Amino acid sequence: MIAETVCSAASAAGLGIAVVTAYRKRFLAAARIAAYSLVPVALVMTGIVGWAADTAFSPTAWAGFILLGGAWALFATTRAVERRRGGSRTERKEARAAQRDAVAPAASAPSLSPGSRPAARPAATPRASSGDDFSDIEAILKKHGI
CATH class of the missing domain: 4.10.860 (DNA Excision Repair, Uvrb; Chain A)
Structure with missing residues (x-):
């Protein structure tokens, strides 16, 4: 009323x-x-x-709301733990099996004989001295007072 x-x-x-x-x-x-x-x-x-x-x-209604909240909290907790672990156990087993099956079982290891190695790369242009690289970093650190 x-x-x-x-x-x-x-x-x-x-x-x-x-x-x-x-x-x-x-x-x-x-x-x-x-x-x-x-x-x-x-x-x-x-x-x-x-x-x-x-x-x-109604006390019964409040008890029902409390139970709903508890169920929601349990659901949220289990989802968070599942995400942290990386999925369920069956999902991990399936992922491992898929990874194992992705590799060709009949393939042999690559040969590393001297004739099959790729040619060495030509020497690159010489880099700037490492002192130049660190001087830039030192200037940034000094600027920020570190």
Whole structure:
């Protein structure tokens, strides 16, 4: 009974604010406020407010919400642990089997005889001295006070 009265009062106040807003020539805002203010009355008329009030004061409903929260926490914990481990045991076995099957079983090891080695690369242009590389790094560190 009290919840219905509060919802009706809130709707009446909202409609009053919508009228004042419309009087100030802000019709779009007034229509939006009127729409929001009609929601509590609609909830009372559909019976949702009565159901919510009965649920809010029911110890059985609170126990059910606590059990739902516990179930959600267990589910979230198991998912986090599963992600940390890298999937389930069957998924890991399947991944290992797929990796083993990916290699050709009849292939032989490559030959490393002297005639089959690739030719050596030509000498590259000499690099700048390592002192130049470190001087840049030192300048950056000094700039940041390290």
